Amino acid sequence: MGTGSKVFYAIGTFLLLMGVFYILATAWVGDDAYLFGIEWVGSVGLVLATGLSFMMAVYLDFTERRMDVVPEDWEEAEIEDGAGVLGFFSPHSIWPLAMAGAVFFLGLGIAFWQLWLVAIGAVLLVWTTTQLNMQYSIPREKH
Structure with a gap:
């Protein structure tokens, strides 16, 4: 598992915990303005952010398993190991x-x-x- 997928798994786990806490906290307050005592906008936002974070983590996990070890994940890498062509970027595109x-x-x-x-x-x-x-x-x- 590479660094990128670990970061997104950590973000997803944090958002999951905060989402559960947020839903329980707003349900506990139980104001009549909320349907079933839950504040839906924040709850849905946290659930969607959690899902998107885990989707990105799984994508990066699958992608990083197919790649060789990149210099970012190699403990003894030098700066020169990351040199080379990174891609083509159009220099003067309107x-x-x-x-x-x-x-x-x-x-x-x-x-x-x-x-x-x-x-x-x-x-x-x-x-x-x-x-x-x-x-x-x-x-x-x-x-």
Whole structure:
């Protein structure tokens, strides 16, 4: 079990304990404003956060079992052991900024419940995401 999965298992366990404590504490107070004496917003939030944390922990656990020992988990590793290509990152792409603008319009539409703005934001988000994914598949002269 790698470091990442241990961290998320610990976070999930903490959230589980806090969720149980929160549900019992709000049920004990028993105010009439709550259904069955439980404060539902915080309870649901803690239960969902616990579930998401355990989902991430299981994913990282499965992923880390298939990998070799990474320098982060090796006690005698040197800084040079982690050197190398970490991935390809597009140096001058405009599409992440365009995607942020599309998410902005989508968020404004949801916040003010303007369905025409939600539709424009959704179409722009699909278009910009497609352009981001296809920017190295389309020849340079077609841009």
